[in-house]
Amino acid sequence: MTQTILNNGTGMRISREVLESVCKKMIRMILFCLPGAFRGTIYSVGPIPDLQTIRIASGRRDAQTDEIIWGVANPSDYDYPGKGWKVYRDRPGGILEAMAWCVGTQKSWTADDPENNSRCVRKQLEGKAEDDYHHMEPVLVRKTDLWEKMPAEGAFPKDSSGWAIWQDSPYATVAVIKIHFLPGTINRGDRSTRIIKELSRSLGTEMLSLHAREVALEKQKRLTEERQHTCDNLAHDFRNVITRTGFAYRAINNEISYLREFWENLIRHFNPEALDKKKIVAELNGVLKALQQNDGSREVFRLILYLDQLKESTLLPEQSAMWLRRKIKPLWQSILSNSQIAASLREEVEGYFDKLAESFYVGVNQKLIDNIDVLSDELKQQWTELAYKEIDGSTNGLVKDYVELLDRTNIDIPHKRQTSKNFIYLKGLIELVPHIESKLNDCLELLKNGSSSHQSFD
Numbered sequence: 001m002t003q004t005i006l007n008n009g010t011g012m013r014i015s016r017e018v019l020e021s022v023c024k025k026m027i028r029m030i031l032f033c034l035p036g037a038f039r040g041t042i043y044s045v046g047p048i049p050d051l052q053t054i055r056i057a058s059g060r061r062d063a064q065t066d067e068i069i070w071g072v073a074n075p076s077d078y079d080y081p082g083k084g085w086k087v088y089r090d091r092p093g094g095i096l097e098a099m100a101w102c103v104g105t106q107k108s109w110t111a112d113d114p115e116n117n118s119r120c121v122r123k124q125l126e127g128k129a130e131d132d133y134h135h136m137e138p139v140l141v142r143k144t145d146l147w148e149k150m151p152a153e154g155a156f157p158k159d160s161s162g163w164a165i166w167q168d169s170p171y172a173t174v175a176v177i178k179i180h181f182l183p184g185t186i187n188r189g190d191r192s193t194r195i196i197k198e199l200s201r202s203l204g205t206e207m208l209s210l211h212a213r214e215v216a217l218e219k220q221k222r223l224t225e226e227r228q229h230t231c232d233n234l235a236h237d238f239r240n241v242i243t244r245t246g247f248a249y250r251a252i253n254n255e256i257s258y259l260r261e262f263w264e265n266l267i268r269h270f271n272p273e274a275l276d277k278k279k280i281v282a283e284l285n286g287v288l289k290a291l292q293q294n295d296g297s298r299e300v301f302r303l304i305l306y307l308d309q310l311k312e313s314t315l316l317p318e319q320s321a322m323w324l325r326r327k328i329k330p331l332w333q334s335i336l337s338n339s340q341i342a343a344s345l346r347e348e349v350e351g352y353f354d355k356l357a358e359s360f361y362v363g364v365n366q367k368l369i370d371n372i373d374v375l376s377d378e379l380k381q382q383w384t385e386l387a388y389k390e391i392d393g394s395t396n397g398l399v400k401d402y403v404e405l406l407d408r409t410n411i412d413i414p415h416k417r418q419t420s421k422n423f424i425y426l427k428g429l430i431e432l433v434p435h436i437e438s439k440l441n442d443c444l445e446l447l448k449n450g451s452s453s454h455q456s457f458d
């Protein structure tokens with residue numbers, strides 16, 4: 001089972017698998033170093049105030065092969081999820097456990113005389129002692145190394161008298177080592193117990209190192225997530241800003257549509273016979289309204305509405321043709337399929353559609369353009385090219401050509417000066433947008449990667 005030993009940052013933050021591996025390594029080292037030792041168990045302790053004590057690893061040495069056999073210990077009350085401090089601590093009239101002594105007093109316990117072991121649980125419960133020679137050693141780490149901020153006084157667990165344990169100790173108990181010995185091979189304060197104590201310090205150092213590494217990784221992960229969250233929010237806001245600046249292209253294309261409308265009116269002025277979209281739609285609507293009075297169809301009303309929208313628009317010829325092809329003609333075909341309309345009326349409407357389609361291209365009809373005698377051929381060609389374009393991110397550089405066209409044209413154009421200024425202002429804006437977007441993307445990338453490099457917006 002994967003588990004992290006932690007509680008709001010006051011415990012050791014080590015994954016169960018890693019901690020088990022470290023504990024097995026320590027048990028193996030102790031059993032190999034001490035000939036009289038034959039079984040070892042290590043328990044994790046923490047966090048405060050619960051001090052849940054859990055058996056992490058247990059193994060014994062095979063007498064024949066000298067190999068370590070893991071997980072062979074009998075079932076224990078300290079198997080996962082273990083026992084909390086309030087359960088195993090010393091209580092008046094209760095069972096005295098060596099575990100409580102090691103965890104609470106931060107001192108070792110040596111059972112070198114099992115018959116007189118005051119903390120032998122089996123003897124207290126069943127009245128009989130075992131040849132259970134063992135030594136238990138608490139694993140201690142400095143509080144200042146374990147905790148970035150010292151817990152409040154009331155956070156420390158209490159003994160049965162209400163006194164906070166470890167209050168005056170610079171250490172916290174994070175584990176307990178229990179080593180079983182052959183009879184007569186262990187004594188309090190002997191070489192074996194001193195070796196176990198030294199190795200417990202090594203285990204404490206390794207556990208603290210793993211804990212610090214895990215904390216650092218979690219901080220790094222949290223920092224990365226926060227940075228990513230910040231980047232995502234900024235990117236969203238910046239994209240909104242950039243998207244909203246798209247109005248500049250719409251504004252420019254509106255100005256171009258005004259020039260296109262002026263150009264087509266200029267052509268009709270010098271070519272009275274030229275087809276006029278607005279006049280054609282007006283005549284067509286007259287026919288359709290008469291049809292609507294007889295038919296009362298909603299589709300006829302919608303068709304008139306679409307035609308009025310087309311009449312008031314200043315789309316490019318291809319866009320107008322598409323509007324006619326996709327919106328108007330299918331609706332007209334639907335009306336024909338559901339109505340009894342005279343063939344002559346059908347032909348009349350179809351004729352208007354043909355004229356309407358032709359009227360879209362008046363502004364690019366070279367024969368009509370040649371009749372304009374107030375402009376040079378060069379200017380007429382420039383008008384034709386520029387009036388029938390739309391500006392987007394790939395054609396920013398053309399905006400200056402519209403300013404130049406207005407400056408060179410001497411004929412009277414309504415709001416000419418204002419239109420020229422609009423082009424100049426909008427030109428500056430759309431040229432700035434890609435620059436801003438590029439710089440913002442660079443800054444976001446630096447922020448996402450945690451770079452401290454300074455990115456200039458100059």
